[in-house]
Amino acid sequence: MALDPYRRLLKIRGVPTLLLVGLLARVPSTATGMALTLHVAVVLELGYAKAGLITLASTIGMAVGSPLSGRLVDKHGLRPVLAVTTLAQAAFWACAWALPFPVLLVAAALAGLLALPVFSVIRQCLAAMVPVPQRRTGFALDSILVEVSYMTGPALAVFGITTLGSGVTMAVVGVGITAAGLGLIVLNPPTRSADEEAGRVEQGSGRLPRRQWFTPAFAALLGTVAAATFVLTASELALVATMTQAHQTAWVGLAVAVWCLYSLIGGLVYGGLSRGFTPLTLIGGMGLLTIPVGLAGGDWRWLIVALLPAGLLCAPSLSSTVDAVSGWVPAWARGEAMGFHGTALLIGGAASAPIAGAIIDGAGPAWAFTVAGLVGVAMVLAALPFWRRRPRGASSAPVEEAADVTLETPAPAPSTVS
Template structure:
């Protein structure tokens, strides 16, 4: 079979990408602002499990946070597209800090479960969508450049670096300092990082609402109306079940063997595999169509995730977790790359937040179900959730993969009164 890759020199590399004028002005604060997101779910699980003694209750509270984020994130993205990122970020990070600290105080006060749920809703709803906003800034700066796939890979690597560091930091704070330290640090870092990122006004995309003249009458269809985006949402839901299922199940496993500190290490190995494969994907110029790459890569993810429940030792679980992580990055990178061709520029932040929200929703469902499985069934039963989530998503992806093709050039994707010109998909 013919090779599906070409030498790395045929694609513009990371060095050229990072020399893009003005890139570092949003990359560094963007990294600081998105780091706390990787700490949020695990910090909630560890705190609530400590105060209630139940992984089921801890998973349920974390799930409410995830569902709330998944439901509100697309609307946050749409508002950012219309009114600018700063207008959404500043009030959002202020609300998130207050809500996160309130949730911490209630958990430490042994408040009833319904009170924790009530605090979890605004905590999740106000999670700043920094990752999608950074991707939207890349898209605005590169404008169809061949560097765009490299930028998508770089962002995936950045996301995974946060998921290497975040669980390690959250576990260390919650186990070595105080069970509440992880969530307190998350709220504080979100506030400081979010405000710093919002201050970088020069690189944010022009708000759609700021258009003038003829273009002011153009209204882009919501990203959810694009069939390919809906297929990608299901695909990313499955990826979310891997994140959520592993967070709870690894915590339960390490506690069952009397080594709770290994939780962050094992999850960090899983995230490191994700990050390393993302680096490789960004350095390779693929000949294979992205739709096919997504199907093949996702099949590998489903196969490796299906073996997690059978791993009963630290070395085996670490090795298998590394393989699972290595399969996630290609799927994420390819999915985000496809958005560039499926969605008009004026709706990209919203599209990216739908995908981010889908991961959060899948994670929330997995945290809930995995927590119940760990409480009610055998040790390691929570690992069945990533298997089920990825297999079901793979079936959907294979069945509807034709919808991931970009519409014909010249197809109208915007509408407006008196606007005759069509808007080609970027």
């Protein structure tokens, strides 16, 4: 694996600090869902159905708020948006533990709407700070750090709720999110490069109409983003259900950890390659390789072996979509575009859970793997005509230059990137 691209990336002024702050800021954000779920289901003893309503309300709020906050960052700058969202999160988490369920439901939706946009902001700023030829490596490393935060945050939430209680845990989550917001305010990373700012001055300060960049091709890209998280969420549920049916629940944590490790390795390898691949190739490959996973049966050891090929494509698939967004959209609309990217991620995961759950209950977890993979492949095939008609001048990223070759004549590639 080539490490030179990572060394060059980390030599760029401000990038190591941005990635470190991004990792620390995302950990409390990834703990919020688990903290709220356990608080409602276990501490308040209201069951997982009502906990699911809280999660749904928060998810809807975030889906609406993500592009809205991105648009405000594009228009007013980073600090005002961070100040408002940080204050809103501090207020919510300071009192959430004491709210009755109906009030908590409304407050969770509002807190989702005003969520700290740490995921989209880090990606937007990374695109501004990293030269185009190195963005793929930057987004791959960022995707790996996101994986680490998701491995850490929910686990810490479970530990806190079960040992310290929901009041203390939710207060700690609030302090963490507030500290993350304040840290980003102090750091104030650029959302556009100096060249992008200069180009905007030359072209005038008027906003570019959304219809000029939110094209059918961009909508198709968002569809593939949603498909990727559909595949991942359904696979996770199917993995847990398969092992539960085989009475191997004790090994679920290890199996999920190994699966995450596959994604980390795949992301590292992908970021070090000399060229990238189109998201359609990676997401389509991940879908195809997910279809037969259910054939491994209930033995957790065979199951994690079967997950290896698709698992290696998790981080590359998601990072390639971020790379495509950054290359397709003008810099002064990048925040809103990254917000739509975040919304697509949420929609894919939210749609996957009930569908996969129904398949698991009706036909068994093996079929959930199959359907998840087929959905990913079907979305890629649906997006392909729009992708080929995308504006040729929309992308400045090398991955897109290679994309046409990959789509027209699939070339042999290492197994880690399909």
